[in-house]
Amino acid sequence: MDTLYRQTREEIEANERWLSGFKTPAASEALLARVKQAVREELAQQRPGGSAKRPAAWHGVVAAAAAIGLCVATAWYSARKGWYAGPMQGRSWSQLAGRTGVEAAGDSLERSIEDLPSVDEELSRLEAMSSDDAWALSGTTLYDALENAVTDDAAGKANHTGASSRLESVIDESEVV
């Protein structure tokens, strides 16, 4: 093993001596000057007050503002397109401009909780209606049938408010305050 290693080493050394006889172009003075200049510029950037390439603190603030803006724009666009069939549907942001979002949401939640018993009654009534033979669901979905029932019912009975219009009224009342 030692013999093999020694022989290998000797062959390597001999070949390296042979290879050393070849010349390789050295770096030019222009390259050395360029490298030194680049090093100085890099050092200047690293010093406090230098124009560091690293992101500054204000970059984070701008990024956060952009992210918030994107979220708001997405919510506004989805509400406008009706992707979200919630209390904001059909409403513009200007309708809520008089109040802060937190206040409006708090009031809305409070009124929604107050309305829960009546919503419960409404659902019971819809359940009773659906058992009627006239409420055959052929050709339509259950959701559509229920929605139509609520809308028609609200329009037909002045003294009886449907669930969806009740939710709208919650928004209307919250805007008044």
Added chain:
Amino acid sequence: MDDAALGEVIQGAQRGDPAAFDRLVDAFAHRLSGFVYRMTGSREDADDLVQEVFLRVVRRIAAYEHDGRFEAWIFRIAANLVRDRLRKARRAPKLVSGDADASAGYQADAASGPRGLDRIEAKTEPADARMVRCEEVDALESALARLPEAEREVILLRHFSQMSFRQIAELTGTPLGTALARGHRGLARLREMLDRG
């Protein structure tokens, strides 16, 4: 530059002294350039990569702990950059131009250390001697380009740096035996190719 002087220069560089970096450039740029040039076969790539090596030195020197292996450290940076560049390019190394005028742009590397035999005495060399030498360079470059990249890397690291096979094995992430075998086999092939003409 002996190890004590190098230690002082490194300390100066760690303090951000531009003059210390100048000395590092003067001490290592030639051999780094030779290594990168032989590995990539492109003068443009070599110049860009040598500059990038020193920029990385500036960024990392604060974390470097001098243990007498600065050369291995800086050549490790160079070798990694070369590998990245070759991986991206995946192109065959170009042959060195045999144009004597191109070679004349590179000056003698007076400080290239113990293996500083690869110098060019361009301006004082007789024209016929320069022509012979350029043909040799062409042949060497052509033969190097035909070697597997791993063998070429070991040979050139040995040639341009003062790294031991053990250090090269660490750098390349291979067992010592593999590094030795690559060096031995690569040199033998290289010599055979050039002797055959």
